[in-house]
Amino acid sequence: MSIEVMRQVRNALVWNLNTDLDNIPACEQWAKMLRKNIDALDKAIEEAEHKWVGLTDDDEIPWDGVDAKSFAKAIEAKLKEKNT
Numbered sequence: 001m002s003i004e005v006m007r008q009v010r011n012a013l014v015w016n017l018n019t020d021l022d023n024i025p026a027c028e029q030w031a032k033m034l035r036k037n038i039d040a041l042d043k044a045i046e047e048a049e050h051k052w053v054g055l056t057d058d059d060e061i062p063w064d065g066v067d068a069k070s071f072a073k074a075i076e077a078k079l080k081e082k083n084t
Contacts, residue, residue, distance in 0.1 A: 003048045010041040050080045 017034040055061075061078055063071045 003045055006041050006045050006048065010038055010045070010072065013038045013041070050083075053079075055082075 017031060017038065045046050055075070055078060059078060059082075061071070061074045063074050
């Protein structure tokens with residue numbers, strides 16, 4: 001799901017939530033569900049907007065010099081460290 005689609009869905013949910021549903025007892029559960037979905041979409045949008053952090057010349061990558069697989073795993077570990 002693209003960020004723009006998530007924003008459109010979130011805005012539709014906010015609009016529904018703000019249509020005075022809390023004043024109708026039968027719709028209280030609907031309002032709770034909308035709030036939960038809005039929170040989930042906010043989190044998804046935030047995660048989708050996370051900027052990737054790559055390696056720089058200053059990053060030291062430990063490598064035992066044995067094989068390419070070991071070096072690839074060291075690079076992967078460093079990228080995970082920087083992007084968590």
